[in-house]
Each structure stands twice: as C-alpha cells, then as structure tokens.
Amino acid sequence: MALIVQKYGGTSVGDPQRIERVAEKVMACHDRGDQVVVVVSAMSGETDRLLALARAVARRPDPRELDVLLATGEQVTIALLSLALHKRGCPVRSYTGTQVQILTDSAFNKARIRAIDAERVRRDLAAGRVVVVAGFQGVDGEGYITTLGRGGSDTTAAALAAALKADECRIFTDVDGVYTTDPRVVPEARRLRRITFEEMLEMASLGSKVLQIRAVEFAGKYNVPLRVLSAFEDGEGTLITYEDPDMEGPLISGIAFSRDEAKLTIVGVPDEPGVAYRILGPIGEANVEVDMIVQNVGADSTTDFTFTVHRNDYEKALERLRDIAAELGARDVSGDPRIAKISLVGVGMRSHVGIAGRMFQTLAREGINIRMISTSEIKVSVVVDEKYLELGVRALHEAFALDRESMAEE
Ligand code: ASP
Numbered sequence: 449m450a451l452i453v454q455k456y457g458g459t460s461v462g463d464p465q466r467i468e469r470v471a472e473k474v475m476a477c478h479d480r481g482d483q484v485v486v487v488v489s490a491m492s493g494e495t496d497r498l499l500a501l502a503r504a505v506a507r508r509p510d511p512r513e514l515d516v517l518l519a520t521g522e523q524v525t526i527a528l529l530s531l532a533l534h535k536r537g538c539p540v541r542s543y544t545g546t547q548v549q550i551l552t553d554s555a556f557n558k559a560r561i562r563a564i565d566a567e568r569v570r571r572d573l574a575a576g577r578v579v580v581v582a583g584f585q586g587v588d589g590e591g592y593i594t595t596l597g598r599g600g601s602d603t604t605a606a607a608l609a610a611a612l613k614a615d616e617c618r619i620f621t622d623v624d625g626v627y628t629t630d631p632r633v634v635p636e637a638r639r640l641r642r643i644t645f646e647e648m649l650e651m652a653s654l655g656s657k658v659l660q661i662r663a664v665e666f667a668g669k670y671n672v673p674l675r676v677l678s679a680f681e682d683g684e685g686t687l688i689t690y691e692d693p694d695m696e697g698p699l700i701s702g703i704a705f706s707r708d709e710a711k712l713t714i715v716g717v718p719d720e721p722g723v724a725y726r727i728l729g730p731i732g733e734a735n736v737e738v739d740m741i742v743q744n745v746g747a748d749s750t751t752d753f754t755f756t757v758h759r760n761d762y763e764k765a766l767e768r769l770r771d772i773a774a775e776l777g778a779r780d781v782s783g784d785p786r787i788a789k790i791s792l793v794g795v796g797m798r799s800h801v802g803i804a805g806r807m808f809q810t811l812a813r814e815g816i817n818i819r820m821i822s823t824s825e826i827k828v829s830v831v832v833d834e835k836y837l838e839l840g841v842r843a844l845h846e847a848f849a850l851d852r853e854s855m856a857e858e
C-alpha cells in the first residue's frame with residue numbers, strides 16, 4: 449500500500465464532466481488499495497475571474513481581503529470533487545487550507561508555507577478515507593486566510609506530500625510530462641522518463657513552465673518523488689527525482705530557452721575595486737533582475753561590462769546605465785533588446801568534458817554567432833540573436849540526439 453498525493457490543475461477540474469473524470473481516477477487509485485490525498489486548483493479561469501471582480505471594486509485591492517476572495521475558487525472544487533466521490537460510494541472528506549492547517553507566513557498573495565499539521569489527514573487516511581485538500585491556500589499565525597501565488601497548488605501538493613512522507617506526488621496537468629525541449633519549437637522533442645530535481649529547476653527557471661518552481665524545490669528538499677502526467681490520457685509521465693548514483697544518466701537531459709531577454713553593455717569603465725557594485729547596485733535598486741554577467745579582461749586600466757535582463761526591464765535598465773556611465777566616466781553605453789538564451793541542461797555534464805565545445809561547434813555550423821556564454825556545473829547557456837533561437841534549439845536537439853532515448857534512461 450502506497451501513500452499517493454495527486455494534484456489536479458484548473459483545466460482538469462474545469463467543468464462537471466471533468467470533475468467526474470477526476471473522481472474516477474481517484475477511485476481507481478483508492479480501489480487499488482493506496483491511500484490517496486487529492487489537491488485541487490480552482491476551475492480554469494476562476495482565479496482570473498475573481499481577480500477581475502476584485503479590481504472592478506477596488507483598483508488596488510487590499511491584499512488580505514483579496515486572499516479571502518481568491519481562496520474561494522479552490523473551496524468550490526474540493527466540495528464538487530468530494531460530492532462526485534460520495535456519489536460513487538467513496539469515503540471522503542474535503543478540507544480548506546485553514547482546516548488542514550497549512551501554516552504560512554503573512555505575506556498575503558504570495559505566502560510561503562511554514563509548517564503543515566497533517567495529523568487530521570493521517571487520521572482520515574487510517575480510517576480508509578480519501579482526503580481532498582484545497583490547493584493554493586493556507587492560514588497565517590493570526591488565523592487569516594493566505595494564498596501562495598499563482599500556480600500555488602503545485603506547491604501545496606508537494607508540501608503535503610513532504611509532510612505526509614508520501615511515496616509519490618503526482619501532478620496531473622494538461623501536458624503528459626516534461627519534454628527535452630518545447631515541442632512547439634522542435635516537433636521531435638521527446639517526453640523524458642525521468643529527470644533530476646536539479647535539472648528540473650534549471651529547466652523551469654529557464655522557461656519550460658510545467659509546474660511551479662517552488663513545488664520542485666520542496667520536493668527536492670524533502671526528497672519526495674514528483675511525477676508530472678496527463679490528466680486526460682494514460683501514461684507514466686515524467687518522474688522528477690534525485691540523482692541515482694548507481695545509474696548513469698543521459699549526458700544532456702534537455703534544452704531550455706527564453707526569448708524575452710535583452711543585453712546591456714557599458715564600455716570603458718575604470719578597472720578598479722567596487723566598479724561592478726557601482727554598476728549593478730543601482731540596477732538592482734531599480735528592481736531589475738540581472739541574469740548573466742560578463743566582465744572583460746581589463747586593458748589600459750579600463751574594462752567593459754555586459755549583463756542581461758528581462759526584455760520588459762530593458763528601457764529602465766538602459767536609462768539607469770546611462771546615469772551610471774556618466775558618474776563613472778565610462779566611454780559608452782550600448783544595448784540590444786532582441787536576444788535570446790539557449791541552455792543545455794544535464795547532470796551528466798559533471799563527469800563529461802566537451803559538451804560546451806560540441807555546443808559551440810553546432811551553432812557555428814549553422815552560422816549562429818554566440819554573444820555571451822555562461823556555464824554552471826550542470827548547464828551551458830549561450831546568448832544569441834533572437835532570430836536564431838529556433839534554428840539554434842533545433843540544431844542542438846539534433847546534435848545531441850535528444851530525440852532518441854539514451855540507453856541510460858531505459
Ligand atoms: N488557482 C490558482 C491559480 O490559478 C492556483 C493554481 O491553479 O495552482 O493560480
């Protein structure tokens with residue numbers, strides 16, 4: 449007998465028929481003898497609808513009251529799913545975040561989970577009941593309702609799975625797993641059977657938005673295997689798990705990319721202590737998040753400095769950089785708002801050299817100029833002109849044979 453946490457997103461519970469389908473899936477798991485805890489999102493579009501309602505009444509809604517409103521979406525779906533299970537004769541109990549005691553801090557609209565008192569859930573499970581918990585919400589020390597930020601139900605599921613020491617946390621969604629890259633760009637992209645927490649974090653933060661990043665962090669920290677799978681089709685999905693030291697993983701697991709990047713350069717700044725801080729300090733204060741940073745080797749006591757930001761922040765960053773340049777007596781400032789980032793991700797890189805070389809060679813063969821490079825232990829990223837993004841991703845997918853399953857994965 450296994451303890452399984454299942455999470456269903458907004459589309460999976462988007463109408464009564466779909467809720468009935470979810471009830472069937474929950475029943476099937478329960479009938480197999482597993483203990484089942486189900487976390488649900490609000491019906492698709494509902495959280496947006498509630499947000500719009502709030503904004504129609506108050507242009508800047510009070511955060512505490514907004515959470516009181518937003519939390520209702522999930523309260524509807526736990527009740528509906530439980531009704532559907534009751535009808536099928538399945539013993540079930542639904543709980544809101546406050547009732548299970550998903551304790552959070554008081555950062556309304558983006559609260560973080562501090563602790564879960566899962567005693568009640570455990571008692572229900574021991575009594576043979578299915579437990580249905582509202583995703584995305586919790587309660588703070590004052591007893592106030594909080595919500596966890598958009599997509600937060602994934603995190604509820606992972607946190608509950610960790611608290612219950614579940615055998616697996618299954619995230620049912622509208623895709624059937626995690627792919628080697630975005631299939632809209634590379635039709636040959638392949639669903640991965642497994643990927644490590646570390647790799648998934650790199651893939652997610654780089655734009656492959658399959659599930660909320662905090663859920664992966666939670667699962668990784670507490671070592672709960674996470675499985676992403678389709679709510680509509682049968683299949684084993686993708687298992688996100690720890691690295692198995694006894695099993696040789698594939699060299700490269702996937703290619704992540706992001707389109708909406710921009711780069712800025714400040715030329716001829718004094719090559720002396722404190723300069724990086726005097727450039728990036730004010731950029732950070734302007735609330736602009738900096739991604740890649742490159743400082744050139746100095747020549748004649750000056751140096752150049754290039755960094756990337758999200759495209760939405762480009763104008764703001766450029767303006768600040770001009771002021772900074774004047775203060776530092778820099779020679780020039782330039783920028784390019786039409787760049788993209790491509791990253792190869794794989795824990796196999798740790799033990800293999802030559803990945804970066806092969807990547808650069810592949811891009812060179814396609815005549816793609818690399819504008820910036822950065823590497824970490826399990827990732828190599830390059831910045832290229834935006835117009836080469838698709839070409840670059842396709843060429844790399846082929847060069848690293850990502851369309852074929854490596855033997856290590858089988
Ligand atoms: N209903 C919330 C949202 O739309 C939480 C979730 O779906 O995970 O963001």
Ligand code: MG
Pocket residue numbers: 457458489599
């Ligand atoms: Mg979601």
